[in-house]
Amino acid sequence: EAQVTQNPRYLITVTGKKLTVTCSQNMNHEYMSWYRQDPGLGLRQIYYSMNVEVTDKGDVPEGYKVSRKEKRNFPLILESPSPNQTSLYFCASSLVRGEQFFGPGTRLTVL
Amino acid sequence: QQPVQSPQAVILREGEDAVINCSSSKALYSVHWYRQKHGEAPVFLMILLKGGEQKGHEKISASFNEKKQQSSLYLTASQLSYSGTYFCGTRGRDDKIIFGKGTRLHILP
16 A cells, blocks of 8 residues: 555653654655644745655754665654644655645654 | 735635636746645645646636636635645746645635
8 A cells, every 4th residue: 555654643741852754655756745733834945855865854853863775765854842742743645846745744752 | 936825814705606717927837736634734736837728626716817827726626625825936947836825715605
């Protein structure tokens, strides 16, 4: 089944404790992206990647890192999470310039 | 640079029509439309590429006016299953995708 998977689905952590949210797709898509969704603000792009070893900043990249060492994986790293990074995070993948397939979301709470 | 969607929210009775607008201040390569139901991930509806095309998808269609940098989503004879939040996403030459804040659509029986 074609899908985008994210782990964990829910995470509660404390300020400053490094964490990684994994994202994996099995559709051989070149384009992968991370979004955060906050009430009233819509989906905001954090980082995106056009292919392996190619990543670019989206609209809200501060406080986040990503890597794209393999085509299927695009982890999101929060080196020192803060409470303002409490949000719902979505990973998505697509063919270049095609429809995006979203993962199920990761709800992160930073205390 | 975030595209502006209007209206912010709309309530309809089943069978009525709705139009959701998306307007951008920057030159666009394409416009994407997605629907998100509460607690779920966004689901793709359609993509419109520059060239002023109009696409249809059962009773949901959309148009893209490249010159005006605007797109509209048309829902005709709405069904209860159309309820949700609709997002437009605009893509420029840099391949960044910027989503609007969404339009909440609620369909009453």
